[in-house]
Amino acid sequence: xxxxxxxxxxxxxxxxxxxxxxxxxxxxxxxxxxxxxxxxxxxxxxxxxxxxxxxxxxxxxxxxxxxxxxxxxxxxxxxxxxxxxxxxxxxxxxxxxxxxxxxxxxxxxxxxxxxxxxxxxxxxxxxxxxxxxxxxxxxxxxxxxxxxxxxxxxxxxxxxxxxxxxxxxxxxxxxxxxxxxxxxxxxxxxxxxxxxx
Amino acid sequence: xxxxxxxxxxxxxxxxxxxxxxxxxxxxxxxxxxxxxxxxxxxxxxxxxxxxxxxxxxxxxxxxxxxxxxxxxxxxxxxxxxxxxxxxxxxxxxxxxxxxxxxxxxxxxxxxxxxxxxxxxxxxxxxxxxxxxxxxxxxxxxxxxxxxxxxxxxxxxxxxxxxxxxxxxxxxxxxxxxxxxxxxxxxxxxxxxxxxx
Numbered sequence: 361x362x363x364x365x366x367x368x369x370x371x372x373x374x375x376x377x378x379x380x381x382x383x384x385x386x387x388x389x390x391x392x393x394x395x396x397x398x399x400x401x402x403x404x405x406x407x408x409x410x411x412x413x414x415x416x417x418x419x420x421x422x423x424x425x426x427x428x429x430x431x432x433x434x435x436x437x438x439x440x441x442x443x444x445x446x447x448x449x450x451x452x453x454x455x456x457x458x459x460x461x462x463x464x465x466x467x468x469x470x471x472x473x474x475x476x477x478x479x480x481x482x483x484x485x486x487x488x489x490x491x492x493x494x495x496x497x498x499x500x501x502x503x504x505x506x507x508x509x510x511x512x513x514x515x516x517x518x519x520x521x522x523x524x525x526x527x528x529x530x531x532x533x534x535x536x537x538x539x540x541x542x543x544x545x546x547x548x549x550x551x552x553x554x555x556x557x
Numbered sequence: 558x559x560x561x562x563x564x565x566x567x568x569x570x571x572x573x574x575x576x577x578x579x580x581x582x583x584x585x586x587x588x589x590x591x592x593x594x595x596x597x598x599x600x601x602x603x604x605x606x607x608x609x610x611x612x613x614x615x616x617x618x619x620x621x622x623x624x625x626x627x628x629x630x631x632x633x634x635x636x637x638x639x640x641x642x643x644x645x646x647x648x649x650x651x652x653x654x655x656x657x658x659x660x661x662x663x664x665x666x667x668x669x670x671x672x673x674x675x676x677x678x679x680x681x682x683x684x685x686x687x688x689x690x691x692x693x694x695x696x697x698x699x700x701x702x703x704x705x706x707x708x709x710x711x712x713x714x715x716x717x718x719x720x721x722x723x724x725x726x727x728x729x730x731x732x733x734x735x736x737x738x739x740x741x742x743x744x745x746x747x748x749x750x751x752x753x754x
Contacts, residue, residue: 361648364620367605371601375586384645385573389572389573390605391644393606398602398605399603401602402602404567405595406595408561408595409587409588409592448581540581540585
């Protein structure tokens with residue numbers, strides 16, 4: 361096998377969910393397509409990583425130098441804040457059409473054994489932001505895991521003294537199922553059935 | 558969704574076997590990895606399409622300017638020639654370890670309705686090459702499809718008058734299953750049980 365082919369297959373195998381056979385199929389497909397389509401493909405990926413960044417306020421993905429489609433959008437309702445682990449989770453929540461408020465990306469969940477405490481996540485910023493924006497309800501949409509639930513309770517304890525209602529999306533999702541891979545209907549139901557913490 | 562993210566997801570969705578959710582997962586993974594790992598990934602793909610080409614004799618993938626690992630390899634047995642549809646099929650046959658001869662990539666199979674006649678494939682070159690190399694046996698390892706079988710019979714009719722034995726790999730493979738996705742053992746058996754045409 362030519363070394364360039366071996367290296368390309370190895371690079372493709374680093375992608376999430378990509379086995380060796382799929383990686384080989386895709387490598388062969390690139391050879392068949394040739395130089396220009398492959399360069400266009402690479403340009404799309406390069407533009408992605410060079411121009412997409414996290415909003416400094418909410419953590420949602422945005423184009424560098426452009427307004428945030430949530431924070432800077434006058435059509436969004438500003439009294440509720442949805443907490444997610446990762447920016448990609450926002451698309452899963454948005455697809456339901458059930459939530460019109462603002463977002464706050466934590467960057468993970470509390471996990472003391474992995475060294476993830478409140479300071480490692482955007483939890484201090486959450487408190488400051490919830491006060492500054494005079495948020496009335498915080499919806500915790502962390503993944504339905506032990507750590508996600510613990511994170512929800514931590515946030516509830518932190519914000520309830522400030523008079524903020526803290527809710528948790530209903531676990532219409534199976535425990536351990538990742539939010540950004542769940543069915544839109546299940547996420548939709550879990551938003552409607554959210555419970556006060 | 559930032560336009561760069563949308564374009565990257567669309568580019569990823571053009572890869573074979575890639576659905577929208579997998580494409581989104583991979584796009585988010587690239588953002589998380591950042592600029593340098595993404596550039597390394599793109600460099601591997603660019604090197605692949607810029608430096609890997611088909612051998613002008615057998616059609617196998619090789620590095621441009623380098624010798625062919627089959628045609629220019631003195632350890633290969635030179636009396637038998639294995640015919641495959643695509644260069645990627647060669648890896649599937651090589652994995653079995655059952656064949657030590659040379660290869661000939663057709664570039665497809667005969668399919669008159671799709672305008673694929675012998676001249677559109679490397680069939681004239683096959684005849685010339687089999688004579689020049691004084692091949693004793695040609696093994697047709699086209700995919701087990703109606704067109705693959707018809708192509709085998711066409712090649713048999715062409716080469717038998719020249720005193721060349723033409724065989725077809727046994728259909729230990731299910732009809733319609735693609736060669737480069739089959740289990741190595743099934744390909745192995747189909748090489749051992751090949752039948753004379």
